[in-house]
Amino acid sequence: MALKLDSKIPAGELAQKWxxxxxxxxxxxxxxxRKLDIIVIxxxxxxxxxxxxxxxxxxxxxxxxxQDSPRRAHSIAAQGGINAAKNYQNDNDSxxxxxxxxxxxxxxxxxxxxVYRLAEVSNLIIDQCVxxxxxxxxxxxxxxxxxxxxxxxxxxxxxxRGQTGQQLLLGAxxxxxxxxxxxxxxxxxxxxxxxxxxxxxxxxxxxxxNLVTGEIERHGAHAVxxxxxxxxxxxFLSTNxxxxxxxxxxxxYRKGAGFANPCFTQIHPTCIPVHGTQQSKLTLMxxxxxxxxxxxxxxxxxxxxxxRKGTLKxxxxxxxDRDYYLERRYPAFGNLVPRDxxxxxxxxxxxxxxxxxxxxxxxxxxxxTAIERLGKEVIKQRYGNLFDMYEEITDxxxxxxxxxxxxxxxxxxxxxxxxxxxxxxxxxxxAIGEANFSDHGANRLGASALMQGxxxxxxxxxxxxGDYLSHxxxxxxxxxxxxxxxxAEKAVKEKIAKLFAIKGKQSVDDIHKRLGHxxxxxxxxARTKESLERAITEIQALRKEFWADVKLVxxxxxxxxxxxxxxxLADFLELGELMARDALMxxxxxxxxxxxxxxxxxxxAKRDDENFVYAAVWEYxxxxxxxELTKEPLNFxxxxxxxxxxxx
Amino acid sequence: MNFTLKIWRQKxxxxxxxxxxxxxxxISPDTSxxxxxxxxxxxxxxxxxxxxxxxxxxxEGICGMCSLHINGHAHGPEQAVTTCxxxxxxxxxxxxxxxxPWRSAAFPVIKDLVVDRGAYDKILQAGGFVSVRTxxxxxxxxxxxxxxxxxxxxxxxxxxxxxxxxxxxxxxxAMLFVAARVSSLAKLxxxxxxxxxxxxxxxxxxxxxxxxxxxxxGACQAECPKSISIAHIARLNREFLSAKFED
Ligand SMILES: Cc1cc2nc3c(=O)[nH]c(=O)nc-3n(C[C@H](O)[C@H](O)[C@H](O)COP(=O)(O)OP(=O)(O)OC[C@H]3O[C@@H](n4cnc5c(N)ncnc54)[C@H](O)[C@@H]3O)c2cc1C
Ligand code: SF4
Ligand code: FES
Numbered sequence: 001m002a003l004k005l006d007s008k009i010p011a012g013e014l015a016q017k018w019x020x021x022x023x024x025x026x027x028x029x030x031x032x033x034r035k036l037d038i039i040v041i042x043x044x045x046x047x048x049x050x051x052x053x054x055x056x057x058x059x060x061x062x063x064x065x066x067q068d069s070p071r072r073a074h075s076i077a078a079q080g081g082i083n084a085a086k087n088y089q090n091d092n093d094s095x096x097x098x099x100x101x102x103x104x105x106x107x108x109x110x111x112x113x114x115v116y117r118l119a120e121v122s123n124l125i126i127d128q129c130v131x132x133x134x135x136x137x138x139x140x141x142x143x144x145x146x147x148x149x150x151x152x153x154x155x156x157x158x159x160x161r162g163q164t165g166q167q168l169l170l171g172a173x174x175x176x177x178x179x180x181x182x183x184x185x186x187x188x189x190x191x192x193x194x195x196x197x198x199x200x201x202x203x204x205x206x207x208x209x210n211l212v213t214g215e216i217e218r219h220g221a222h223a224v225x226x227x228x229x230x231x232x233x234x235x236f237l238s239t240n241x242x243x244x245x246x247x248x249x250x251x252x253y254r255k256g257a258g259f260a261n262p263c264f265t266q267i268h269p270t271c272i273p274v275h276g277t278q279q280s281k282l283t284l285m286x287x288x289x290x291x292x293x294x295x296x297x298x299x300x301x302x303x304x305x306x307x308r309k310g311t312l313k314x315x316x317x318x319x320x321d322r323d324y325y326l327e328r329r330y331p332a333f334g335n336l337v338p339r340d341x342x343x344x345x346x347x348x349x350x351x352x353x354x355x356x357x358x359x360x361x362x363x364x365x366x367x368x369t370a371i372e373r374l375g376k377e378v379i380k381q382r383y384g385n386l387f388d389m390y391e392e393i394t395d396x397x398x399x400x401x402x403x404x405x406x407x408x409x410x411x412x413x414x415x416x417x418x419x420x421x422x423x424x425x426x427x428x429x430x431a432i433g434e435a436n437f438s439d440h441g442a443n444r445l446g447a448s449a450l451m452q453g454x455x456x457x458x459x460x461x462x463x464x465x466g467d468y469l470s471h472x473x474x475x476x477x478x479x480x481x482x483x484x485x486x487x488a489e490k491a492v493k494e495k496i497a498k499l500f501a502i503k504g505k506q507s508v509d510d511i512h513k514r515l516g517h518x519x520x521x522x523x524x525x526a527r528t529k530e531s532l533e534r535a536i537t538e539i540q541a542l543r544k545e546f547w548a549d550v551k552l553v554x555x556x557x558x559x560x561x562x563x564x565x566x567x568x569l570a571d572f573l574e575l576g577e578l579m580a581r582d583a584l585m586x587x588x589x590x591x592x593x594x595x596x597x598x599x600x601x602x603x604x605a606k607r608d609d610e611n612f613v614y615a616a617v618w619e620y621x622x623x624x625x626x627x628e629l630t631k632e633p634l635n636f637x638x639x640x641x642x643x644x645x646x647x648x
Numbered sequence: 649m650n651f652t653l654k655i656w657r658q659k660x661x662x663x664x665x666x667x668x669x670x671x672x673x674x675i676s677p678d679t680s681x682x683x684x685x686x687x688x689x690x691x692x693x694x695x696x697x698x699x700x701x702x703x704x705x706x707x708e709g710i711c712g713m714c715s716l717h718i719n720g721h722a723h724g725p726e727q728a729v730t731t732c733x734x735x736x737x738x739x740x741x742x743x744x745x746x747x748x749p750w751r752s753a754a755f756p757v758i759k760d761l762v763v764d765r766g767a768y769d770k771i772l773q774a775g776g777f778v779s780v781r782t783x784x785x786x787x788x789x790x791x792x793x794x795x796x797x798x799x800x801x802x803x804x805x806x807x808x809x810x811x812x813x814x815x816x817x818x819x820x821x822a823m824l825f826v827a828a829r830v831s832s833l834a835k836l837x838x839x840x841x842x843x844x845x846x847x848x849x850x851x852x853x854x855x856x857x858x859x860x861x862x863x864x865x866g867a868c869q870a871e872c873p874k875s876i877s878i879a880h881i882a883r884l885n886r887e888f889l890s891a892k893f894e895d
Contacts, residue, residue: 067705067713068703069809071712074705076710086788086789088789123788127785130791131785132778133778133839135805140795160805166806167802175782177772177773178777178779181773189766212758242705243705275676278686279679280686392733392735459782462782505694553693553698554698559759561701562693
């Protein structure tokens with residue numbers, strides 16, 4: 001049985017769709033809201049803003065997170081900024097332009113209606129955050145400051161030093177605290193959802209593990225919202241926080257929710273290169289650096305050799321011997337091309353033998369020109385904390401020598417399929433933020449994830465969820481002593497017992513690193529039919545090995561980080577295969593998904609709009625069975641998909 | 649590089665803890681402190697022993713999840729960094745490193761090096777917010793804010809809520825943490841409206857939760873990974889006095 005996909009996109013003119021929809025959907029009266037319970041999984045920008053807004057509306061909300069405080073969700077780490085179509089710079093920005101840039105940046109693989117709505121509510125986000133006391137950067141006149149990000153020719157990114165995610169999350173967390181104090185939201189930190197409970201085809205609650213005591217708990221609700229973030233850690237090394245994982249989303253998939261475009265992964269061009277084998281994660285150097293930093297490698301191989309041997313300093317290489325390859329290839333956007341383009345260009349130069357460090361996997365990001373033009377003080381003001389962070393990690397002073405950077409896994413555009421109301425294919429189950437398959441198509445523009453998380457949580461879900469819950473006002477409290485809860489709890493406990501029973505030889509990390517290696521080599525920046533088929537076979541074998549040879553220590557009924565990691569890895573070992581399958585099926589290149597077989601003569605991604613203008617939605621058929629594909633066609637009514645051009 | 653590690657091990661909140669000694673070898677100087685802990689833990693797992701529990705997440709100094717007293721200093725001997733931002737090149741080859749959890753009555757140990765910092769959430773729930781509803785706010789540029797004020801607000805808002813201040817203070821006071829939030833909002837017109845009420849409610853909550861009194865020793869500022877200045881405590885005191893005055 002294929003999935004039934006009804007995107008519920010409202011009819012009418014693009015700019016009217018959201019207003020029309022809001023007018024058409026049902027609302028729930030205050031008296032009835034008090035009787036309705038909602039569970040939110042995740043306290044990042046998506047989850048925190050949703051829970052705070054829903055609590056404020058009068059619903060009873062429970063919110064869960066893995067960390068010891070909601071304030072520590074991975075969103076806290078976002079550095080660069082958040083987009084909005086305010087046009088405060090008077091550079092002819094508009095809702096339409098932000099919409100257009102986002103659709104184009106995503107290589108025409110997102111829904112027009114969703115992206116337009118995102119651009120439309122973007123301005124409200126800035127107003128909301130300012131009112132919450134978010135200390136955005138300001139100009140001397142007291143007004144809000146902006147910077148530029150990749151994929152845009154206007155300056156529409158709002159920021160708070162290099163800590164934008166932190167400040168936005170502290171705003172949302174404060175709004176959440178206000179509601180916790182008011183009693184409308186109850187917070188469950190150090191709790192991990194291990195399953196979603198579905199009864200009569202509808203979401204009814206979750207099974208969670210108290211990470212301190214190990215207790216398995218049941219929580220019922222009239223609706224469940226997944227805001228659990230992205231699954232980039234399937235690659236082991238990524239810029240994501242250590243606890244970021246794909247399990248909550250994967251449980252939903254296992255219970256019947258469609259999973260869309262799993263192979264759309266963003267590889268971020270400016271990260272600190274990998275060194276050695278003891279590394280646990282990769283560090284991002286914010287895209288904002290590309291405002292003033294110039295990316296280059298030497299033109300001459302002999303300079304490359306000397307750099308690698310350490311007999312030549314980068315600053316000694318003359319201007320005419322430097323290849324500013326982004327400026328050369330993409331004159332119109334230069335260093336500010338979208339991420340997928342910048343990452344591939346770096347790979348192209350390194351593959352051609354121009355990588356500047358011992359491993360050959362690094363390019364320069366240089367501030368020399370900017371320091372000459374603006375002075376060191378200005379650069380320090382703009383990026384001081386990033387420069388400090390770079391020096392702390394690499395022991396090199398970026399004011400004197402250029403930074404070395406290389407692409408790294410950063411964000412996942414794929415995720416749980418949702419309709420225009422952000423509801424999954426399971427009624428009553430919603431997905432927001434990075435966890436859903438999102439508005440970013442095949443590539444996300446910088447500063448747009450924070451925008452999407454807060455758009456979903458503050459301005460979309462609180463309205464659309466009412467449409468579903470208006471049918472539940474007669475429903476009693478959700479009982480958790482039903483067969484569906486019994487079964488879900490039993491399955492979770494059995495899975496945990498099974499893991500402890502293996503008593504194998506390899507630690508969770510040993511196996512996770514191997515999975516990461518398979519993914520990076522075969523399902524990374526350049527994918528081929530062969531590499532993807534190889535990945536599928538190797539992941540299947542590794543999964544068998546995991547279930548036969550993983551070694552857990554400690555007990556289930558106590559604080560046990562190894563158990564947490566093992567449960568997440570078990571899901572990554574299925575998710576990785578799903579990503580490879582999706583990438584294999586998509587016989588085209590688009591955005592971050594680059595199939596080497598499908599490129600233009602100049603090495604750019606070559607889309608196939610005849611055959612692939614759809615979201616690929618997968619349905620789970622069991623751990624060792626092939627999932628079933630259903631296509632959601634994308635109808636471009638208002639923009640005409642063209643080959644992306646960042647050259648002129 | 650090789651190191652000897654003396655680490656506090658404690659089964660759970662109810663058990664007594666004790667130091668245990670471990671050795672790690674072949675550590676690259678470019679390895680971070682927590683990666684060194686990962687290596688130790690991976691070794692322990694292979695020996696069938698329970699790994700050392702410690703808190704961490706972002707590993708780039710922003711989430712505030714990592715903690716640890718390292719050789720007697722919160723977040724290690726280095727200034728202005730969190731534990732996750734320390735690299736082994738900062739230690740001597742062969743050095744003995746003593747690793748303990750936060751020691752503070754208000755932060756009970758959960759296991760090994762992991763403590764319960766829920767009290768900080770509770771303090772913020774008492775008033776660390778601006779009472780605005782979603783979608784009921786003026787345009788972002790409606791109220792200009794002097795750059796200096798926005799910058800100072802941002803300085804205070806850099807607090808990551810790690811708990812090092814209370815864990816370092818001989819009185820176990822959370823004053824720097826409270827002051828950072830109060831001060832950040834006090835510098836903005838949006839936060840001013842509830843300024844007095846906020847200061848009073850948060851300080852009362854802090855007292856109620858068993859944190860000690862501030863006697864201005866300045867130890868917190870020295871150990872704060874974000875260099876939050878004790879000048880914010882002075883601002884908190886002003887807010888607090890004006891609250892008293894209003895009563
Ligand atoms: C280093 C870095 C820098 C970035 N910079 C930018 C930027 O400048 N601009 C931009 O727009 N975007 C940026 N991004 C992307 C952006 O930060 C994320 O996409 C976004 O914050 C995701 O928010 P979220 O709310 O969807 O999820 P997250 O913030 O990832 O939160 C996930 C939450 O779910 C919880 N959770 C997960 N699984 C479970 C479970 N099973 N049970 C209970 N709880 C669970 C977690 O505890 C957490 O609270 C950056 C990302 C990284 C990695
Ligand atoms: S004030 Fe400093 S030490 Fe205290 S919680 Fe904040 S960041 Fe940590
Ligand atoms: S792990 Fe996030 S601050 Fe150290």
